[in-house]
Amino acid sequence: MDSRPGYDRGMGGESPAVSGGQNRRRKQPPRPADFKLQVIIIGSRGVGKTSLMERFTDRTFCEACKSTVGVDFKIKTVELRGKKIRLQIWDTAGQERFNSITSAYYRSAKGIVLVYDITKKETFDDLPKWMKMVDKYASEDAELLLVGNKMDCELDREISRLQGEKFAQQITGMRFCEASAKDNFNVDEIFLKLVDDILKKMPLEMMRNELSNSILSLQPEPEIPPELPPPRAPVRCC
Numbered sequence: 001m002d003s004r005p006g007y008d009r010g011m012g013g014e015s016p017a018v019s020g021g022q023n024r025r026r027k028q029p030p031r032p033a034d035f036k037l038q039v040i041i042i043g044s045r046g047v048g049k050t051s052l053m054e055r056f057t058d059r060t061f062c063e064a065c066k067s068t069v070g071v072d073f074k075i076k077t078v079e080l081r082g083k084k085i086r087l088q089i090w091d092t093a094g095q096e097r098f099n100s101i102t103s104a105y106y107r108s109a110k111g112i113v114l115v116y117d118i119t120k121k122e123t124f125d126d127l128p129k130w131m132k133m134v135d136k137y138a139s140e141d142a143e144l145l146l147v148g149n150k151m152d153c154e155l156d157r158e159i160s161r162l163q164g165e166k167f168a169q170q171i172t173g174m175r176f177c178e179a180s181a182k183d184n185f186n187v188d189e190i191f192l193k194l195v196d197d198i199l200k201k202m203p204l205e206m207m208r209n210e211l212s213n214s215i216l217s218l219q220p221e222p223e224i225p226p227e228l229p230p231p232r233a234p235v236r237c238c
């Protein structure tokens, strides 16, 4: 896995020759991404959304992060199934007052990571509320993954693994795992598994479209959220 920040900033074309010395050689330009995917992280305040994103993209963990205001994002390039994918991860604020802003980012997400804190029952009790947002704003075919974060805090656990599993089982196609951003447990797995599931589901034709989109968009990402989506049919539950 390789984040190649130079490429992520949209640097393309041939690199200049390395100067000096007799062993002049050309640097290989990075292979462009085959396509790009957007993934959104949602869940209540303080569950560790930013921490999971930063652990995955920057390999860092912050003990006292600031609460996210609105939406933030990071980009990481990953290689899976022989494809190079430019993954854009949207980290949303957990505070309800930002819902009108964050909801605008749901529709373009091909994957949704819904996070709760295993040491805070109220964040688990909030899950139906978040699923309502998903049903209303997200694309019908977005891959869903439920994550019980902070599993390093076993002594403070309020929600069992079984409870998490049972919640996920009620939602068609939703996967489940527990993780720890602090201990870097299951963090790569969350994002790579989600991307893998998205790729498996993606028809060849769509991949071609994504490919041409990503070739056209080797430039900074738009700061403006996409238009609000039409309401999603409330049929996720079995």
Ligand SMILES: Nc1nc2c(ncn2[C@@H]2O[C@H](COP(=O)(O)OP(=O)(O)OP(=O)(O)O)[C@@H](O)[C@H]2O)c(=O)[nH]1
Pocket (backbone or CB within 6 Å): 043, 044, 045, 046, 047, 048, 049, 050, 051, 052, 062, 063, 064, 065, 066, 067, 068, 069, 092, 093, 094, 095, 149, 150, 151, 152, 153, 179, 180, 181, 182, 183
């Ligand atoms: N012990 C432990 N603490 C964690 C873990 N992940 C995050 N935290 C802590 O939980 C607090 C909140 O983490 P954030 O990543 O800011 O949570 P958030 O969901 O992005 O919060 P909002 O932006 O307010 O919605 C911080 O103090 C983190 O250090 C974890 O896996 N284990």
